[in-house]
Amino acid sequence: MEIVHVYTKLRRELGRQCLFSDRPAELLLDLLPDPSLGLEFIPKNPRDQAQGMDCDMSVHQVNTERFHTNSCGINHVEGGWPKEVNPEEIEQTIRFRKKVEKNESYISSILQLSSVMEHCIRQNNAVDIYQEYLEDEEEVEGSQESPSAKTINVFRDPNEVKRSINGLSWHPDSGRKLAAAYSCLEFQKPSKDMSLDSYIWDIENPDRPEMTLKPTSPLICLNYNPKDPHILVAGGFNGQIAYWDTRRGSQPVEISSVEQSHRDPVYKIVWLQSKTGTAAFSASTDGQILWWDVRKLSQPTERLVLDLGREGDLNRALGAISLEFESTMPTKFMVGTEQGVVVSCIRKAKTPAEKIVCTYEGHHGPIYALQRNPFFPKNFLTVGDWTARIWSEDIKESSIMWTKYQSSFLTDACWSPVRPSVFFTVKSDGVLDVWDILLKQNSPTLSLQVCDQALNSLCVQDNGRLVACGSQQGEATLLDICSGLSTLQKNEKNLLSAMFEHETKREKILETRQREILLKERSRSEQGKEEEEGGQEEGEETPEELIVRAENDFSSMGGMEQRRRTEEDG
């Protein structure tokens, strides 16, 4: 509908001056609402209508052109000569200089400055004010800082069912990789779903293992070849030995045949020193020590049965739990047994029976760790039941030093490769102890609660600073030991060797005294037997008679001792 208002204007009035005048309002148009028009529309209720009160803005990004800056030095070549002097001309410069020298202010200021200067020069010549005093006094470092260790990383078993870490081995070259053997040693605990894999971790990356090792049965122990860092040898739960080449992938390169391997889990496998670098030997609780050449794992190269009666009888053999081999003493090796006895053997003997040289008894339970001191190979450390003991090879009766009984039993130990007097032990309550026997013999120098579960294994890296411990729930914790405990102190070797000698001597004296007593005892009892009438055969006494005899001997000895003392006092 168009609304139009029409007005007319005469042509002759166009352009004439407007004469405005007032006039009352006039209704021009009145539009009334037409309801019928509303039917053409559909009401819409409710209605959303957005309203904005802000002004429109737009976002732009601006990048200025890069301003390149360069740092460089300026070499001052020639001074600020005044305009009239040409620096090239020598004459002009000389003339300028002479003019300056004649200047009054120059003379006075130079005279004044030189007096000050002379004073300082003389001072320098008189005394060297920057002389270093107390140069010989060495800095007191580290020895006062309290021992500490920091956890750097924790590597967790990625599987659902957690297995315990029973073996750890550091990569020989860089120490950046750690191989861990996962298995469950508890009786009938492993479920069918339990994964068989073991892992190699890169210490920088705790999220995922760097490489997986897929054996046929869970691994109990594993070891990197110190000569070739790509080769690993490992012993499994079912007694088989397998070896891996990390360049070739996760599957073992070769596995030993079941018939020829151990009958019990392989607890320890150690590389030997040989020309080919492929010899290793393994120990297991079935009482055998087997030598292998990794190139041909179908059959062991040699076999030794740990029968102390030297008859090779498997039924009487002692189960082996730990092995010790030191490349500085390649002809000997030692085995730690389940029965608490350390057996020392020589590698090359004419008959297998002659391999066993001697035994050391001292522990009440299985010897979980056995290691020679890297600096003093004649002394070795054993760990079993609730104590750690240090032995000297020459003294077979008892250990020369031992810790007191701890609250929980010790599961693994090793010497520090850099400090001869430091060794580490791990316990079944999750505590890592660092012992410094030069500092304190009664208690550990540093005791750390690593985790809540039991710690099963321990391995120190060659630099002595990084320690890895494996727990029962499959967590490997990497710790950094403070520098005080991982740097060789002055005089440490001498002090420690003196300590070992002292203890060895003490034990020797005790041993000889013991022997003397036994000898005296025997000679007296022989004399006594000669006097006896009747044909009571030697050695055939009933237990009661034995007891009676022992009592008599004891009381007579006590009486003798008392008499001797009273003689001395008197």
Next chain:
Amino acid sequence: MAEVEETLKRIQGQKGVQGIIIVNSEGIPVKTTLDNSSTVQYAGLIHQLVMKARSTVRDIDPQNDLTFLRIRSKKNEIMIAPDKDYFLIVIQNPSD
């Protein structure tokens, strides 16, 4: 004039003194006992250093002023006595 010469000779005669340079406020070496290239190098570099040192001292306390500057290095000691218009620089190798 002669006194200046005498003074400088006396300084030069002191034990360990390796060289003397007198530089004016514009960085021109007026008098020197070293060769030209070292002189020019010393003059330029030390001039900047003295300016910086002086401004530092005055920034910390405006009433203060730089009276002497000593730079001890491994091989020798450079001593600078600044003035309004001139610097006197002496390089000494202290005894022992």
